[in-house]
Amino acid sequence: MTATQPFGEPASGPAIEAVDLVKHFGETVAVDGVSFSVPAGSVLGMLGPNGAGKTTTVRMMTTLTTPTSGTGRVAGHDIVREPDAVRRAMGLTGQAATVDELLTGRENLRLIGALYGLDRATIRRQSDDLLERFSLTDAGGRVVKTYSGGMRRRLDLAVSLIATPPVLFLDEPTTGLDPRSRVELWEVLRELVDDGTTLLLTTQYLEEADQLADTIVVVDKGRIIAEGTPLQLKDASGKAALVVTVSRAEDLGAAEAMLRGISEEVHVDHSARSITAPAEGLGDVTRAAALFEGSEIELDDLGLQRPSLDDVFLHLTGHRAEEPTDTDDLEEASA
Numbered sequence: 001m002t003a004t005q006p007f008g009e010p011a012s013g014p015a016i017e018a019v020d021l022v023k024h025f026g027e028t029v030a031v032d033g034v035s036f037s038v039p040a041g042s043v044l045g046m047l048g049p050n051g052a053g054k055t056t057t058v059r060m061m062t063t064l065t066t067p068t069s070g071t072g073r074v075a076g077h078d079i080v081r082e083p084d085a086v087r088r089a090m091g092l093t094g095q096a097a098t099v100d101e102l103l104t105g106r107e108n109l110r111l112i113g114a115l116y117g118l119d120r121a122t123i124r125r126q127s128d129d130l131l132e133r134f135s136l137t138d139a140g141g142r143v144v145k146t147y148s149g150g151m152r153r154r155l156d157l158a159v160s161l162i163a164t165p166p167v168l169f170l171d172e173p174t175t176g177l178d179p180r181s182r183v184e185l186w187e188v189l190r191e192l193v194d195d196g197t198t199l200l201l202t203t204q205y206l207e208e209a210d211q212l213a214d215t216i217v218v219v220d221k222g223r224i225i226a227e228g229t230p231l232q233l234k235d236a237s238g239k240a241a242l243v244v245t246v247s248r249a250e251d252l253g254a255a256e257a258m259l260r261g262i263s264e265e266v267h268v269d270h271s272a273r274s275i276t277a278p279a280e281g282l283g284d285v286t287r288a289a290a291l292f293e294g295s296e297i298e299l300d301d302l303g304l305q306r307p308s309l310d311d312v313f314l315h316l317t318g319h320r321a322e323e324p325t326d327t328d329d330l331e332e333a334s335a
């Protein structure tokens with residue numbers, strides 16, 4: 001990395017940095033003092049419900065709108081003072097598809113490649129590579145109007161990669177995709193990051209941030225309300241639980257009595273044949289396993305359950321992260 005670092009840029013500075021970003025729209029405070037820093041080659045997940053300020057933050061970082069105050073840098077370039085340099089260093093896939101419906105997939109790639117000033121040979125090579133990578137080779141000659149929602153999303157991402165930017169911003173990249181297309185897109189994103197791309201992605205899906213992000217910032221009402229690795233956030237939101245599931249319902253009472261030796265606060269769920277108790281960590285799992293090992297009680301399962309990011313959000317904000325609605329409709333509308 002140091003070998004290709006252009007002269008005059010800090011070799012080890014963060015690839016993306018926001019410093020106290022604020023954006024007002026009239027009376028509305030869309031972003032209210034947001035700061036974060038993303039090391040090169042890592043993934044920041046910005047997680048928050050509708051209206052949290054995710055898109056506005058991305059629009060400021062990608063020079064599409066000017067901050068009311070605060071600043072940011074992308075690949076070492078100031079988003080307000082050096083917008084052209086920022087644009088050259090980054091790719092953006094916005095929340096709404098931006099590809100031209102009346103052009104083919106390949107024509108869309110060619111058009112954006114030309115806008116970036118790439119030469120014909122590079123455009124051809126890059127287009128072929130990207131169509132291949134996103135499983136669009138066969139569809140490359142068809143007009144986008146005929147694409148499914150998942151195909152459009154993939155083309156959108158391909159287009160934002162034509163100039164091989166080192167920094168990529170993705171605003172809700174998988175909203176509107178069915179679960180399988182979502183998992184496929186995650187795979188592609190992991191490959192990009194493995195190849196050294198720095199990624200900032202926004203999402204309303206707790207699982208998506210959990211799957212992809214090295215660090216998560218949780219945003220609500222324009223502010224960062226928590227920050228950490230997925231594991232740290234889960235640990236901060238409450239204790240883990242020991243969950244034991246017995247094979248035979250008639251063993252529930254005996255199993256409950258045994259677990260009371262570990263914790264006073266056991267909870268029995270008769271329909272699930274399971275018992276839950278607060279746990280400090282894996283040590284409690286080992287102790288419980290040893291207890292049951294020497295007993296007649298047969299178990300289906302014994303393990304440690306960590307809080308989900310859903311629990312995290314509830315814990316932090318007092319309300320659940322709004323689940324995205326109409327995803328099926330979206331998929332259909334763009335299909």
Ligand SMILES: Nc1ncnc2c1ncn2[C@@H]1O[C@H](COP(=O)(O)OP(=O)(O)OP(=O)(O)O)[C@@H](O)[C@H]1O
Nearest residue numbers: 025028029030048049050051052053054055056057
């Ligand atoms: N151009 C604009 N003019 C006026 N208000 C705006 C504008 N853009 C965003 N807002 C407001 O700013 C707030 C943050 O919006 P933003 O789009 O950044 O949220 P978001 O986190 O991206 O939400 P979503 O998950 O729904 O995409 C909202 O209250 C929104 O109504």
Ligand SMILES: [Mg+2]
Nearest residue numbers: 054055056095
């Ligand atoms: Mg948005």
